[in-house]
Amino acid sequence: MTSSSRQFQLLNSGSALVLELKSVQIPTPSAGQVLLRMGAASLNYRDLLTQGDSASTKDGLVPLSDGAGTVIALGAGVARWKLGDRVMANFFPGWVDGAFNPTQLGNAFGGGTTDGMLAEHVIVDQSSLVAVPEGMSLEEASTLPCAALTAWHALFERGGIKAGDTVLVQGTGGVALFGLQLATAIGAKVIVTSSSDAKLARVKAMGAWQTINYRSHPDWEKVALDLTGGRGVDHILELGGPDTYDRSIAAIAPGGKIAQIGVLTGFASQPNILPLQFKNASINGICVGSVEQLKRLVQFMAQHQIRPVIDEQFAFESAPEAYAQLSAATHFGKLVVKIA
Ligand SMILES: NC(=O)c1ccc[n+]([C@@H]2O[C@H](COP(=O)([O-])OP(=O)(O)OC[C@H]3O[C@@H](n4cnc5c(N)ncnc54)[C@H](OP(=O)(O)O)[C@@H]3O)[C@@H](O)[C@H]2O)c1
Structure with missing residues (x-):
């Protein structure tokens, strides 16, 4: 050697x-x-x-x-x-x-x-x-x-995700796509947002339940509420930061969990968290795992053959x-x- x-x-x-x-x-x-x-x-x-x-x-x-x-x-x-x-x-x-x-x-x-x-x-x-x-x-x-461990920690270790839950992931980067794959493997319904319709077509082929282009629909939280019959989403992987936080809080369902993960639009999020109180919803801070x-x-990925x-x-x-x-x-x- x-x-x-x-x-x-x-x-x-x-x-x-x-x-x-x-x-x-x-x-x-x-x-x-x-x-x-x-x-x-x-x-x-x-x-x-x-x-x-x-x-x-x-x-x-x-x-x-x-x-x-x-x-x-x-x-x-x-x-x-x-x-x-x-x-x-x-x-x-x-x-x-x-x-x-x-x-x-x-x-x-x-x-x-x-x-x-x-x-x-x-x-x-x-x-x-x-x-x-x-x-x-x-x-x-x-x-x-x-990326994968962060999505796993958020949804499975802390989020208590189960079949039938709704999930929203922001964008089509590493954490978001692992969130999509892990959640769909247990029968959760995943909404993916992206700036690109071509990328949204790809996540649809991977089993995403719904997709939203956050450029053509900057008020994507309203679309997420519509898609869930007004109830909101059970789990949100909050990846954006300042530009997305208030929208995530608006889109979270009663009892839902926002996983505080990302800083894609900056570090200084100052969301109004009051609405969480009226939905008994929460934010989980997630730091990898x-x-x-x-x-x-x-073990989960091997069992579900997730690549x-x-x-x-x-x-x-x-x-x-x-x-x-x-x-x-x-x-x-x-x-x-x-x-x-
Ligand atoms: N807390 C933790 O432990 C932890 C662990 C891992 C990552 N992170 C953080 O999580 C974030 C994602 O990390 P990553 O490595 O997965 O990133 P990445 O692979 O670089 O993903 C980037 C993608 O995010 C999407 N994006 C950018 N701005 C957006 C916005 N305003 N709204 C929605 N989506 C947006 C875009 O997707 P489209 O091209 O589809 O629009 C972009 O391609 C980063 O901020 C990272 O620092 C935190």
Whole structure:
């Protein structure tokens, strides 16, 4: 095995963080850690935020939270994994189970000072990994740790979704399409909003119950109320932020749950939450998920034979093109970088 390894780093050029391919030594796993030969990594909207945040991103950060690979070396005392195992790493390596501890916020892969997955070799603690099920490719597995787990956490772990419930997801990016797939698998009825009629045709083919173009219907909450006979939607994945929040509150059903997830239109949401009181509805704050939740998601996906929607795969050297495509928001579902 060669001793050098390639990785992308975000380097501070003075005015922006720029992706550069670098050669480094292959790292050695310490006790309790494993060395992964990465097969694939995937992009999330969060990776654009990281690239735009030179204040809190260390110079030389290896970006991307989401990746999957093969175990090629074991640190001392690792009993949980063996050479050749195919695994994915959880977004929060230190959140294994139980309640979230906000001290973990600074430890998520591919942000702040914690290196991520856009590398040929990555070291991960053995307790942060989840097995990739047979029949799922590393490319597919690389899409699950952030977007899919967030949708799962919102709808299944906290939302208590059940067959017949109505769900609304905003847009056709990663979190939204996983929300669509997971919810339809148990017989929930999903409304998808999008800026594109072509993308709405694709979600309809995937089993969306109803679709709304939020450009031609900026008051999409009224359409959602009409579609549900005036009652409103049981679960909303709130991905937009300031531009969508009041509409989500207007569209939520009595007893419904809004999952506070996204910042696509900014960070400073100041919705009027009073209407929630008169509907006995609630907002659940969702911050990705734990290793144990990721295991339950993976098991559910295997059981229901759900395959992630990968819009496009890029060669490792072309990772900057994947960033450009994510930024243009022309994608449908996930963008993946193939590494090995
Ligand atoms: N809280 C958490 O733990 C957590 C975890 C994951 C993601 N997030 C957040 O969730 C959001 C989605 O993340 P992602 O990675 O799935 O994003 P993504 O894949 O980049 O999705 C982008 C898509 O969102 C849609 N969109 C943009 N503005 C919209 C608007 N005003 N109304 C409705 N849809 C809109 C567009 O879909 P169309 O092209 O179809 O219009 C766009 O293509 C981001 O803000 C991200 O930071 C939070």
